[in-house]
Amino acid sequence: MAAYLTRRFTHSLLVLFGVSLASFWILRAAPGDPVEMYLSEPFHQTPPAVIASVRHELGLDQPTYIQYERWLGAFIRGDMGYSIVNHTPVASEVAGALPKTFLLTGVATAFGLLAGILLGVWSAVRPNGAVDTVLAGGAAVGFAVPQFWVGLVLIYAFSYVWPILPSSGVMNPYALNLTPGDLAAHLVLPAATLAVNEVAYWQRYQRDSLLRELTAEYVRTARAKGLRGAAVVFRHAWPNSLVAIVTLLGLSLTRLITGSYIVETIFSWPGMGYLGIWAVDNRDYPVVMAILMVSAVLTLAGNFLADVLHTVVDPRVRLPTADAT
Amino acid sequence: MTRGLRPSRHLLSLALAGVVAALLSATAGGSGAASEAPPGPNNTFVWASRVMEKTNPLLDMDLDRVPLWTFDGLVTFDGNLEPHGALAESWDVSNGGKTYVFHLRRGVTWHDGQPVTADDVVFTAQAALDPKNKSYMAPAFMVNGKPITVTKVDASTVRFELPQPSNTLLFMMWRQNSVIVPKHLLAGANLQTTPFDLKPIGTGPYMVVKYVPKQQVILRANPRYFGGAPKIQYWVFKEMEDQNAALAALGSGEVTAAGLGGKAALAAAAKMPHVKIHGYDAGWIFALVFNLRRPPLDDKSVRQAVAYAINRQALVKTIAGEDTTVASSLIGPPGTWQYDPNVKTYPFDPARARALLEQDGWTAPAAGGVREKGGKPLTFTISIQARATDSDPMPFAVAIQKELTDVGFKVTIVQLDRASLQPKLLNDHDFDAYLWWDGYSFVPDVSAFWLTKSANPTGYASPQLDALIDRANTTTDRADRKATLDKIAGQIADDVPMIPLYYYRGHVGIQDFIGNVPPPSAADPNNTGIFYRVQDLTINRH
Numbered sequence: 001m002a003a004y005l006t007r008r009f010t011h012s013l014l015v016l017f018g019v020s021l022a023s024f025w026i027l028r029a030a031p032g033d034p035v036e037m038y039l040s041e042p043f044h045q046t047p048p049a050v051i052a053s054v055r056h057e058l059g060l061d062q063p064t065y066i067q068y069e070r071w072l073g074a075f076i077r078g079d080m081g082y083s084i085v086n087h088t089p090v091a092s093e094v095a096g097a098l099p100k101t102f103l104l105t106g107v108a109t110a111f112g113l114l115a116g117i118l119l120g121v122w123s124a125v126r127p128n129g130a131v132d133t134v135l136a137g138g139a140a141v142g143f144a145v146p147q148f149w150v151g152l153v154l155i156y157a158f159s160y161v162w163p164i165l166p167s168s169g170v171m172n173p174y175a176l177n178l179t180p181g182d183l184a185a186h187l188v189l190p191a192a193t194l195a196v197n198e199v200a201y202w203q204r205y206q207r208d209s210l211l212r213e214l215t216a217e218y219v220r221t222a223r224a225k226g227l228r229g230a231a232v233v234f235r236h237a238w239p240n241s242l243v244a245i246v247t248l249l250g251l252s253l254t255r256l257i258t259g260s261y262i263v264e265t266i267f268s269w270p271g272m273g274y275l276g277i278w279a280v281d282n283r284d285y286p287v288v289m290a291i292l293m294v295s296a297v298l299t300l301a302g303n304f305l306a307d308v309l310h311t312v313v314d315p316r317v318r319l320p321t322a323d324a325t
Numbered sequence: 326m327t328r329g330l331r332p333s334r335h336l337l338s339l340a341l342a343g344v345v346a347a348l349l350s351a352t353a354g355g356s357g358a359a360s361e362a363p364p365g366p367n368n369t370f371v372w373a374s375r376v377m378e379k380t381n382p383l384l385d386m387d388l389d390r391v392p393l394w395t396f397d398g399l400v401t402f403d404g405n406l407e408p409h410g411a412l413a414e415s416w417d418v419s420n421g422g423k424t425y426v427f428h429l430r431r432g433v434t435w436h437d438g439q440p441v442t443a444d445d446v447v448f449t450a451q452a453a454l455d456p457k458n459k460s461y462m463a464p465a466f467m468v469n470g471k472p473i474t475v476t477k478v479d480a481s482t483v484r485f486e487l488p489q490p491s492n493t494l495l496f497m498m499w500r501q502n503s504v505i506v507p508k509h510l511l512a513g514a515n516l517q518t519t520p521f522d523l524k525p526i527g528t529g530p531y532m533v534v535k536y537v538p539k540q541q542v543i544l545r546a547n548p549r550y551f552g553g554a555p556k557i558q559y560w561v562f563k564e565m566e567d568q569n570a571a572l573a574a575l576g577s578g579e580v581t582a583a584g585l586g587g588k589a590a591l592a593a594a595a596k597m598p599h600v601k602i603h604g605y606d607a608g609w610i611f612a613l614v615f616n617l618r619r620p621p622l623d624d625k626s627v628r629q630a631v632a633y634a635i636n637r638q639a640l641v642k643t644i645a646g647e648d649t650t651v652a653s654s655l656i657g658p659p660g661t662w663q664y665d666p667n668v669k670t671y672p673f674d675p676a677r678a679r680a681l682l683e684q685d686g687w688t689a690p691a692a693g694g695v696r697e698k699g700g701k702p703l704t705f706t707i708s709i710q711a712r713a714t715d716s717d718p719m720p721f722a723v724a725i726q727k728e729l730t731d732v733g734f735k736v737t738i739v740q741l742d743r744a745s746l747q748p749k750l751l752n753d754h755d756f757d758a759y760l761w762w763d764g765y766s767f768v769p770d771v772s773a774f775w776l777t778k779s780a781n782p783t784g785y786a787s788p789q790l791d792a793l794i795d796r797a798n799t800t801t802d803r804a805d806r807k808a809t810l811d812k813i814a815g816q817i818a819d820d821v822p823m824i825p826l827y828y829y830r831g832h833v834g835i836q837d838f839i840g841n842v843p844p845p846s847a848a849d850p851n852n853t854g855i856f857y858r859v860q861d862l863t864i865n866r867h
Contacts, residue, residue, distance in 0.1 A: 032744030033752070054459055087517035096538070155573045163577030168570040169540055173371040173563045173580065174364040176535050176543060266567045270539040274566075283744045 012300045019296040020075070020289070024068045027285055034084045034283040035060060058084060071289065081286035083279075090290045093275060098294070100170070101271030103183075105260050107191045109252060112198020117245070119199070120206025124241075125233055127211060135203060142200025151193040151266040158189060165189055168268040190267040194260060202245070209244040213237040243314045250306025254299040362558070364543060367866055369559040370839070373571035373583035381522050382504045383452055383460045383511075391542050391562060394859065395436075396504035396527035399427055399446070400495050406661050408495045411552075412441060412505055412528060422490035422801050427498075429481040433551050435507050436532035443477040448508035450475035458516050465503035468494075490799040492806065530555045530860045540564050546860075555860040556841075575600055575834050582839070585832040587717065588646060594834040601837050605855045609762045609829035610652050611645075611718075613707070613725065615822055616756050618784040621703055626685040628821045632671035633678035634732045635725055641827040644720045652825035654814045656771060659828075662803075665811045669818040678732045689733045696733035704735040705757035708749070711740045718760040721826065725760075750782045762829055771797075771813060785822040840865045 035054050055061045059070060074081060080090035123132040159167035170186045171178045213219060214237050222232050261273035268274070272291055279287035362368065374390065382392040399413040410416075413427040433441045453462040454472050466473050471488035478484050485494065497503060507526055514521065523536045530552060531544035542562045546555040563580060565571040568590055571583040576597045585591050585602065594600050613631075615622040622628055641651045650659060657664035679689075687696040687703050696703040707725065709718040719740070726736040741749070749755040775781060775790055790813060797809040833855060835842060840863040843855055856862070 030745070031741070031748065033748045034744075049456065053456055082517075152569050155570055159570070159579065160573040160576045163579070166579060167573045167577070168565050168567065169563060171537065171540055173541060173561045174366070174369055174559075176363065178537070266570060268540075268564045268566045268570065270564075274539070281742070281744065 008304060012304075015300060016293065016296055020072065020293060021068070023289060023292045024071065025064065027283075027288060028064045028067070030283075032283045033060075034058075034285060071286075075289075075293070080290045083287050084284050085282050086284075090286045093287060094272070094290050094294060097270060097272045097275045100269060101260055101264070101273065104187065104190055104264070104269055104271055105194060107187060108194035108198050111191065111195045113202050113245075113249075115195070115199045116202025116204075117206050119203045121210060121233070121238065123203065123207040124210035124214060125229075127207075132207075135207075139200040139204050142196050145196065147193055147197065148262050148266055150196050151190070151263055154189045154192055155266075168266070170270065186267075186269075190260075190263050190269050193263050193267075205245060205248060206241065209241040210237060213241045216240075243310070246313045247306050247310045250302050250304075250309050253302030253305065254295070364559040364561065367864060368557065369561055370557050370582070370862065370864070371561045371563055371580040373565040373574055373580040374562045375564060375566065381506075381516060381519070381525060382527075383449075383458060383462060383506055383516055391525070391533065391544070392504060392527075393500060393529070394531040394544055394560060395525055395529040395533060396500070396506070397529055398500040398502070398504050399498040402496075402499055406657070406663070408499075411500065412446075413498075416495075418801070420490075422492055422799060423487045425485040425487070425494055426478065427483045427485070429483070430551055431481060433528055434549055435509075435528055436526045436547060437507075437510075439507065439509055441505065441507075441528055442480050443483045444480075445505050445508045446483045447475050447477050448512060449503070449505045452506065452511065452516075453503065460516075462503045465497040490801075492801060493798050531560050534559075550860060552858075553860045556863045557859075560859070572834075575836075578836065582833055582835040585834050591646070591832055594832075597834065599837050600834045601842075603833050603835060603842060603855050604648060605831050605833070606658050606828060608658075610655065611721075611760070611762050611826045611829055612652070613758055613760055613824040613826060614763075615758050615783055615824075616754060617822055618754060619705075619757055620701070621687075621698075622705055622757060624685065625820060626681050627687075627703070628824075629671065630678040630681040630685075630732065631729060631734070632821050632824050633674045633681065634728050634734075635671075635824065636673040636728060637671075637824075637826055638673065640721060640724050644724065645827050646830070649830045650828045652828050653818075655817060655823075655825060656810050656814045663807065663810050665814045668811070668814045671821075671824070675728075675732050682733060687733065694733070695735040702735060703733060704737070706737045706739050708739045708741060708746060708756045708759040710746050710761070711742050722760055754782060754784065756782075775813075775817065783822040785820065787816070787820070790816055838864060838866045 035051055035058065052061075059067055062070075071081070078091075080094065082088065083090055083093060086093075119135055123135050126132055155167050158165040165188050166172070166186050167189070168186075170183055172182045175182055210233075214233070216237075219232055219237055222236055223229075227236075260269075260271060261277060263269070264271045264273035265277055272294070275287065276291045278284075279291065382396050397411045399411060400408050400416075401411040402408055410430060412430055412433060414430040415428045417426045417428075418424070419426075427446070429441065429443060429446070435441060449462075450466045450473065452458055453460040453466050466475070468487050468489055468491045473488070473494075474486040476484050476486070487494065505528070510521055510526055511519065524533055526532070528547075528551075530547055530550045532547050533542060534545045535543045541564060544560040544562075546558050546560075548554045565574065565580070565583070568586060571580070572585075572590060572593050574580040575583040575594065578599070585594050591602065594602055613635075615628055617623050622631075637651050641649055653670045654665050654668040659666070682696055682703070683689075686698045688698070689696045707722050709722050719738075722738045726738060729736050746759070750759060750761075771794060775785065775787075775794060793809055793813045793816070797806055797813060800806050800809065841861045843858060843861070
C-alpha cells in the first residue's frame with residue numbers, strides 16, 4: 001500500500017508540474033498585458049515610466065522561464081502571490097471563493113444525486129415504460145440545454161414573473177451581514193441551474209447500473225427462490241448498482257469546480273468560477289495560475305478518491321500492490 | 326405594495342438552512358451591526374452595479390462607483406460647464422494662469438469628523454505624483470507631463486504653481502479627475518495593502534458602512550455633507566454582473582435602479598410599469614478611429630471617402646436608438662459653450678466618396694469589386710472589442726463594412742477581447758481602424774487626445790494643431806479660447822483621423838417612487854449618470 005501511495009503521489013506531482021508549466025506558458029503567450037489593463041486606457045496618459053516601473057516591480061519584464069522559476073519557487077513554499085489588479089493576497093481570494101463554489105456545487109450535486117438515484121431506480125424497475133421514456137427524454141434535455149439558458153429562464157420565472165427568490169448575489173442588499181437564511185435563499189436558483197444537468201447525469205447512470213444488476217444471474221436466482229420484487233431490488237441489486245455511482249462521485253469532484261463558471265457569472269455568485277473569469281479577463285496571472293493549480297489538485301484528488309472508494313464498495317477490487325505491474 | 330423581500334422567501338430560506346449549515350459557517354461571516362435604523366426598502370437606494378475592487382481613489386477612479394459618492398474634488402461643474410466651488414470655496418488665478426490659489430471651504434470634515442485642511446490637499450498632490458503609488462490621479466497634477474507644485478499657504482489656503490500657464494487646472498480639480506484624500510489616514514501607509522480600501526474615509530455625501538468584496542458596498546448618508554445632507558439614508562452598490570439578472574431585479578423591485586445597456590434592455594424596462602427610464606449624456610463618443618501610420622488610411626482622401634460613404638444618421642438612429650445624438654465635433658457635447666455647431670461634417674454621399682477615390686487613383690474593376698491603386702487593393706481591417714460591456718459594436722462594424730463595400734473597399738472585421746485589443750491599440754499600434762468608445766471630455770482640453778506626443782493611438786501629428794491646443798489651454802480670454810477651439814475642431818474634422826458616430830447616451834431604469842431625479846443634462850459633468858446631486862433624491866413610497 002505504501003509503495004502504491006508513493007507511486008501515486010509522485011505521479012501526481014509530475015502531473016501538477018506539467019499543468020503548471022503548460023498553463024504558465026499559455027497565459028504568457030496569450031495577447032494582453034495586465035499592467036496595461038489596469039493602468040491605461042486609450043487617451044489616458046499614464047506616464048510610460050510608471051508603466052515600466054510597475055512591470056519591473058511585478059517581474060513581468062523578465063524572460064518567461066525566469067518568471068516561471070520564481071512563481072514555482074514561491075508556490076512550493078505556499079506563496080500564491082498577489083493579485084496584479086487588486087494587490088490582495090491570491091491565497092485569500094481563493095480561500096474566500098472556494099467555499100462558496102463548494103457550497104453551490106455541493107448542494108447542486110447532492111440534490112442531483114438524490115433526485116437522480118430516485119428517478120434512475122424508477123426507470124430501471126420499469127424499463128421502456130411511459131415513465132422511463134419521459135425520463136429518458138428529460139435526461140437528454142438536461143444534458144443538452146445550456147446552463148446559461150436554464151439560469152436565465154429561472155431568473156425570469158422566479159425573480160421577475162413570480163418574484164419569490166433573489167436574482168443574484170449571496171446576500172440581501174439591505175443586509176449588513178451575511179446570514180445563513182439569506183445565503184440559502186440566494187442559493188436556490190444557481191443550485192437549481194446546476195442541478196438540471198446533475199439530475200440527468202445521475203439518473204442515467206443509476207438506471208443503467210441498476211438495469212445491469214437486475215439482469216444478473218444472482219437476481220434471477222433470488223427471484224427463483226421466491227424473493228419479492230422490492231426485496232430483490234433494494235436489498236440485493238441496488239446496493240451493487242451503487243458501485244459505479246460511488247466511483248463517479250469521486251470523479252465529480254472536478255465538476256464541482258469547473259462546472260460552475262457560467263452559472264456563477266450569471267448569478268454573480270462569488271466563487272472560483274466568478275473569480276476565474278474575472279482573472280482571465282484582466283490577465284491577472286497569479287490568480288489564474290492559483291485557480292488552475294487548485295483545480296488540478298482537486299482533479300487528482302478526485303481521481304484518487306474514486307479509486308479508493310471503488311475498492312471500498314467492491315471487495316473484488318484491490319489497489320495495485322508493489323508486485324503488481 | 327412594498328417592494329423588497331416577501332415573507333415567502335423567508336420560509337424558503339428556513340427550510341434550506343438546515344441542509345447547508347456546515348458549509349454556511351465557512352462562508353458566512355462578518356460582525357457588527359448598524360447603530361441606527363438599519364437599511365430597508367423605505368430608506369435605501371439599491372443600484373445594480375459592478376462593485377469595483379478598489380475604493381481608494383488614488384489607485385483607481387471608476388467613474389460611476391463608490392469614490393464619486395464618498396469623495397470630492399476642489400471644484401465642480403454645472404450643466405453649462407461653468408465651474409463652482411466644492412471643497413474649495415473660491416480661487417484666484419494670477420501670473421498669467423500659472424498660479425492658482427484655492428481657498429478651502431470652512432467647516433468641512435472627513436467622515437471620521439477630522440477637519441479638511443490644506444495639508445490634505447498638499448498630501449493628495451504629493452501622493453498622486455509619487456511614482457511608487459502608480460496613481461491614476463497623477464495626470465491631474467501635471468501640465469504637459471511636468472508636475473504642479475502644491476504648497477500650503479495656511480490651514481485653509483493652498484497654492485498651485487504650474488510649470489506653464491494652463492486654463493485646464495479647474496477641470497483637473499473636478500471630481501471626475503481628482504479628489505482629495507485624508508492625510509491623517511494615508512500618510513505613510515502602503516496604498517496597495519492599507520485597510521482604507523475597505524472603509525474609505527472621504528468628504529462626500531455618503532460614507533462607507535460595510536464593504537463586502539465582490540458583493541455589495543453599503544453607504545450611509547453623511548449628515549455633515551457641505552452640499553446638504555442626503556435625504557435617502559442608505560445607498561447600496563450591489564454587484565450584478567449579468568444584465569438579465571439586473572433587469573429581473575429591477576422589474577421585481579429587488580433593486581431601485583439599474584443601467585440599461587442596449588436596445589433589448591431598454592425595451593424590457595419600458596414594459597415595467599413601475600420603472601421610469603432616464604437618459605443621460607455619458608461623456609463618451611463612439612467613433613471609427615484610424616491608424617494614420619498605415620496605408621491606405623494614411624491617405625486623407627481615403628479617410629474622407631470613408632466618411633462620405635457611411636450613413637451615420639441612419640446607422641446611429643437604427644442601431645443606437647432614436648434618442649441618440651449623431652456626433653460631429655470632438656469638443657464638447659451639443660448645447661455647451663465650446664461646441665461648434667458649424668464644424669465640418671460629412672453627409673452621406675457615396676457618389677462623392679467614389680469620386681474622391683477615383684481622383685486619388687483608386688480605380689474600380691469594370692465588373693465592380695475592390696478598388697486598386699498601383700496593384701494594391703483598397704482594403705483595411707476594423708478591430709472591435711468582444712464582450713463589450715455596453716452596446717455591442719458588431720452591428721456598426723457590419724453595417725460600415727457593407728457601406729464601404731458598396732464604394733469599392735474591402736473591409737475585414739477583427740474581434741478581440743479587451744485585454745488583447747488594448748495593447749494592440751496603445752503599445753503596438755497594430756491596427757488599421759477600430760470602433761471604440763472614448764471619453765471626449767466636457768471641458769475642452771484635447772491635449773490628451775491630439776497632441777503629437779500624447780497617448781493618441783491614431784498617430785495623427787500636426788505641429789499646427791499642437792500650437793492651437795497650446796493656445797487654447799493657456800489663454801485666459803474666453804472668446805479667444807472659443808475661437809481657437811473652433812479651429813481645432815475644424816482641423817480635426819478636415820483631417821478626419823477619426824469619424825465620430827454618436828455621443829453615447831446612457832440609460833438608467835429607476836423605480837418610480839424615487840423623487841427629485843434631475844432631468845437629463847446636455848452635459849453631465851460629474852459623469853455619474855444622472856445622479857450628480859444624489860443628496861436631493863427622495864424615496865416616496867405609498
